[in-house]
Amino acid sequence: MRRAGVLLHISSLPNKYGIGTLGREAYDFVDFLKRSGQSIWQILPIGPTSYGDSPYQALSAFGLNPYFIDFEELVKDKLLSINDLPPVEEKQNTIDYGKLFVTRYNILHKAYLNKHLVKDKFEKFQKEEQEWLIPYSEYMVLKQEHENKPWNLWYDDFKFKVDHAMAWFRNEYKDKIEEWQFYQFLFFTQWKKLKRYANKNGIKIMGDMPIYCAFDSCDVWNEPTNFQLDSSLNPIAVAGCPPDAFSETGQLWGNPLYDYEKMALDNYSWWVKRVKHSFKLFDIIRIDHFRGFAGYYSSPYGNTTAVNGTWKEGPGYNLFKEIKKACPKGEIVAENLGLLTDDVFELMDKCGYPGMNIFQFELGDRKENIPLKKKYDKNNIFYSGTHDNQLISSFYNELNSVDKKIVDELCDIKFTDRPNLKIIEFCMNETTDTCIIPIQDYIGLSDNEGRMNTPSTATGNWCYRLEDKWMSQGLEEYIYDITKKSNRLIEE
Numbered sequence: 001m002r003r004a005g006v007l008l009h010i011s012s013l014p015n016k017y018g019i020g021t022l023g024r025e026a027y028d029f030v031d032f033l034k035r036s037g038q039s040i041w042q043i044l045p046i047g048p049t050s051y052g053d054s055p056y057q058a059l060s061a062f063g064l065n066p067y068f069i070d071f072e073e074l075v076k077d078k079l080l081s082i083n084d085l086p087p088v089e090e091k092q093n094t095i096d097y098g099k100l101f102v103t104r105y106n107i108l109h110k111a112y113l114n115k116h117l118v119k120d121k122f123e124k125f126q127k128e129e130q131e132w133l134i135p136y137s138e139y140m141v142l143k144q145e146h147e148n149k150p151w152n153l154w155y156d157d158f159k160f161k162v163d164h165a166m167a168w169f170r171n172e173y174k175d176k177i178e179e180w181q182f183y184q185f186l187f188f189t190q191w192k193k194l195k196r197y198a199n200k201n202g203i204k205i206m207g208d209m210p211i212y213c214a215f216d217s218c219d220v221w222n223e224p225t226n227f228q229l230d231s232s233l234n235p236i237a238v239a240g241c242p243p244d245a246f247s248e249t250g251q252l253w254g255n256p257l258y259d260y261e262k263m264a265l266d267n268y269s270w271w272v273k274r275v276k277h278s279f280k281l282f283d284i285i286r287i288d289h290f291r292g293f294a295g296y297y298s299s300p301y302g303n304t305t306a307v308n309g310t311w312k313e314g315p316g317y318n319l320f321k322e323i324k325k326a327c328p329k330g331e332i333v334a335e336n337l338g339l340l341t342d343d344v345f346e347l348m349d350k351c352g353y354p355g356m357n358i359f360q361f362e363l364g365d366r367k368e369n370i371p372l373k374k375k376y377d378k379n380n381i382f383y384s385g386t387h388d389n390q391l392i393s394s395f396y397n398e399l400n401s402v403d404k405k406i407v408d409e410l411c412d413i414k415f416t417d418r419p420n421l422k423i424i425e426f427c428m429n430e431t432t433d434t435c436i437i438p439i440q441d442y443i444g445l446s447d448n449e450g451r452m453n454t455p456s457t458a459t460g461n462w463c464y465r466l467e468d469k470w471m472s473q474g475l476e477e478y479i480y481d482i483t484k485k486s487n488r489l490i491e492e
Contacts, residue, residue, distance in 0.1 A: 004428065004483045005040025005206065005436040006033060007387070009055070009452070010068050011095060012439075012464050016088045018104075019095050020465065022190040023070030027197055032471055034201045036479035040284070041198060042206040042436050044387055044452075048140075050216060053097045053462045054453075056288065057214040057255075059140070062132035062277055064191070066108060066183040067100055073190055079111040079118070095463045111186065112179045118189075125185045132277070137180035138166075139218035141173050150216035152233060159233065161221075191281065199283070206333070206436075207282030209274075211289040212239050212255035220256055226263060226270055227256040235301040242297055242309055244339065250299075250306025251456065257298055260315045268319045272326045279330050290334035290353075293319060294343040316343075317350050324351075333381060337361065354379040354434070359427055360389050363403065381434040382427050384441045387452040391440050393420045394447040420444045421478075428486035435486070442479060443470045 013020030013029060020026070033041055047058025048065045055065075074080040084107060115122055126133065139151070146154045157165035170177065198205055213219040213227075215235065220227055228236045241251040263270060278285050292314060299309035323330070334348055336355035348355060357380050376382065384392045396419045399407060411426040413419050420441055428435050440450035447454075453461045 002487050003039045003434045004486075005038050005042055005434065006036075006442075006479075007042040007383075007436055007438040008466060009044040009387070010046060010065075011044075011055075011462065012452070012466050014092065014466055014468050015070075016092065017071055017086055018089050018100055019067050021068050021070035022187070022194050023073050026070075026194050028471075030194075030198045030201055030203055032476060033203050035476045037483040038479065039202055040204050040206055040434065040436060042286070043208065045208045045210055046281075049097075049462075050214070052458065053095075055208075055462065056210045058210070058217065059143075059214065060132075060136050060218040061210075061213055061274055063136045063184060063218065064187040064281075066187060067104055068190075069108065069183065069186045070190060071107060074111050074186070077118070079114045079186075080107070084110050093465045093467055095465060097463075108183055108186070109179065112182045115182055118185075121189070122182060122185050125188060126181055129184070129188075131273070133181050133184060134177075135222040136184070136218045137177045138170070139221055140180045141176045142169070144176075145173075151221040152215075159221075195281070195283075204283035205281075206284040206286055207278055208286045209278055209288060211287060211292050212253065212257075215254060215256050223270065226259060228259050229256060237298040238301055239292070240297055240299050240306040240309060241338070242306060242311075247456075250297075250309065252299055252303070252306050257296065257312075260319075264315065264318065268315065268322045271319055272322050275323050275330065275332075276326055279327055284331045284333060286333040286335055288335045289338070290336050290348070290355075291338060291340060291344045294347045295341065316347055320347075320351050352379075354381055356380060356386075357382050357430075357432065358386060358389065359384045359392070359423060360395050363406070376430055376432050378431060378433055380432045381436055382430045382432040383435075384424055384427050384437050387438070388455050391420075391438070391445055391447050391449075391451055392423050393441070393444050394451075396420065396423065397446070418444060425482055425486070428482050439466060439470075440464070442475060 008029065009020070010022065010026070011020045013025045015021050015023065015025055030041070045055040045058060046064050046068065047055065047060055048063050049055055049067075050057065050059050071080060071085055075082060075085070086103065086107060142154060142158050143149070143151070146158070151159060156162075158169070195205055220229075224233055230236055235256040237257050239253045239255040239257055241247075241253075243250040275285065294314050294316060295311050296314050297306070297309050298312045299306045332351075332353050334351070334353040334355050336344065336348060337358065355377065357376050359382070385395070389395070390398070396404070396407065407413065407419075407423070411419070411422040413422045421444070424437055424441060427437065438452075440452075443450070450464050452464050
């Protein structure tokens with residue numbers, strides 16, 4: 001059965017209070033997807049974000065972002081009163097993360113003061129999730145007490161988790177530690193309710209798992225031996241990409257690299273726990289930078305460019321063998337973009353995971369052979385673009401005349417057509433099992449109106465908000481019609 005879906009992050013949902021949440025607008029979006037004939041809602045990572053606001057640099061690989069807790073749902077649950085709600089935001093088409101950081105938790109704190117109303121459910125959650133929940137909540141309190149500095153700049157007793165210091169801290173700050181656990185309880189409660197509603201309406205949720213942990217994260221602080229760190233807990237080497245046609249000096253991402261030799265000793269238990277935890281939340285998991293499991297690029301820590309990096313062998317199928325044992329029915333998608341070598345293709349084949357094809361990346365040299373005319377792996381997912389790409393309207397408008405003519409012929413674009421829709425229809429008609437389109441591409445927004453992320457830029461990212469005015473019956477009907485039409489064409 002062929003599937004179609006839409007890419008839209010939780011943060012981008014409409015909402016009156018500064019950022020998309022798990023409230024009414026999320027349920028409305030599920031209804032929109034159902035009426036549009038879609039079966040997948042793809043989102044970005046939902047971990048707690050930090051400086052820079054990137055969901056791919058979360059403070060925890062297990063914790064979830066309290067910004068997405070819906071206030072009006074808390075009012076329904078009597079954890080907040082109507083008077084506790086903040087003023088309605090005048091500007092609802094972008095996100096002010098700085099404002100969220102200084103205001104959001106003041107309101108959530110008021111909900112915590114009413115925790116007795118959900119005492120039994122909260123205690124059950126604490127017991128079930130304690131393995132990751134306790135270190136996460138301790139980390140968040142210690143980060144607050146150290147003026148939100150990265151953990152490697154904390155007092156040594158807490159940086160190195162000295163036993164007597166941690167025992168004192170746990171006793172002295174037990175209420176604050178519990179409060180951070182309560183925020184996670186609120187998220188999980190709202191999320192489970194939303195996911196049940198989506199599944200009941202035939203919508204699967206595809207989550208997104210970054211391959212690497214941020215250095216300033218609970219994961220690295222709590223289990224430093226899983227990472228390539230020296231005795232002072234500084235990285236020995238960091239992740240990135242080698243020099244290529246896009247960057248003469250490569251890319252330094254700065255994430256610490258895993259110590260896969262150590263992880264292999266306990267059959268990659270940390271990874272298995274991470275994936276099992278993710279399948280509690282999502283129906284499908286997209287693993288970012290999948291090629292890093294076959295071979296990863298390692299740059300010495302302290303270098304200012306990635307020029308001196310080298311390729312290292314990854315854990316390969318040994319890791320995924322353990323994941324498949326633990327999650328035999330788990331549906332995983334491999335983000336297989338970028339520099340791919342034979343070992344990556346071999347790992348993909350052995351795992352049997354679908355990969356991704358992006359319209360904007362498939363034009364090749366635009367000369368003799370147009371790769372877009374080839375047959376794609378039926379198992380794959382076809383996209384017009386991802387969160388890192390230009391929106392398809394801007395991509396098309398910025399093509400030179402030669403390339404634009406190629407796309408026009410390929411997608412049968414006439415003078416009176418909307419190019420974004422014709423390109424989407426081309427993507428829909430590819431013979432891959434799944435097609436997923438960012439909502440901004442359906443609407444026809446340009447980059448300055450709705451681009452989610454521009455890689456290698458520090459500001460202006462992750463702020464896109466969907467406006468209610470775009471969610472029209474006409475758009476629903478259009479998406480429904482082209483989805484059904486493409487299914488018939490492929491079946492024929």
